[in-house]
Structures are given as structure tokens and as C-alpha cells.
Amino acid sequence: MVTTTYQVQGMTCGHCASAVSAEVGAITGVSDVQVDVAAGRVTVTSESPLDTDTVRAAVDEAGYDLVGA
Numbered sequence: 322m323v324t325t326t327y328q329v330q331g332m333t334c335g336h337c338a339s340a341v342s343a344e345v346g347a348i349t350g351v352s353d354v355q356v357d358v359a360a361g362r363v364t365v366t367s368e369s370p371l372d373t374d375t376v377r378a379a380v381d382e383a384g385y386d387l388v389g390a
Contacts (some may be wrong), residue, residue: 322352326364327376331385334358340383348379361388 329341338356341363346354353366363380365371377387 322366322368323370324364324366325371326362327380328388329356329361329363329380329385330388332356332358332361337383337385341380341385344379344383345376348375 332338332341335358338358342354342356345351345363345365348367348371350368350371351365352368355364356362357364365376373387380387
């Protein structure tokens with residue numbers, strides 16, 4: 322298992338966290354997503370390292386911006 326933390330800009334509430342969690346959680350191989358809205362962090366556990374562009378696309382689909390990995 323691989324755990325990676327990403328910085329996400331624009332999240333302000335529980336709905337934001339749910340949206341990001343749902344989109345990132347749908348990526349093949351992802352087993353867990355933890356969102357810290359206050360810190361703007363999303364911690365993802367996956368079977369193998371994820372392609373940053375794939376995570377960026379999922380975060381974008383949720384309506385937010387991936388600013389760092």
C-alpha cells in the first residue's frame with residue numbers, strides 16, 4: 322500500500338470533503354481517502370503510486386484545485 326498526501330485548494334466544508342473523497346475514491350486502486358478541510362489536505366491510500374494527473378483530474382471534477390503532492 323502507498324499513502325500520498327495532496328494539497329487541495331478551495332475546500333471549505335463537509336460537502337467539499339465529500340465531493341473530493343467521492344471523486345478521488347473512484348480512481349482504480351484507491352482504498353481510502355481522508356480529507357482535512359481545515360489544512361486543505363487529502364491523504365490517499367492506494368495499491369500502487371497514483372499518477373498525479375489522474376488525481377488532479379478527479380479533484381478538478383469535484384470542483385477544486387490540486388496545488389501540490
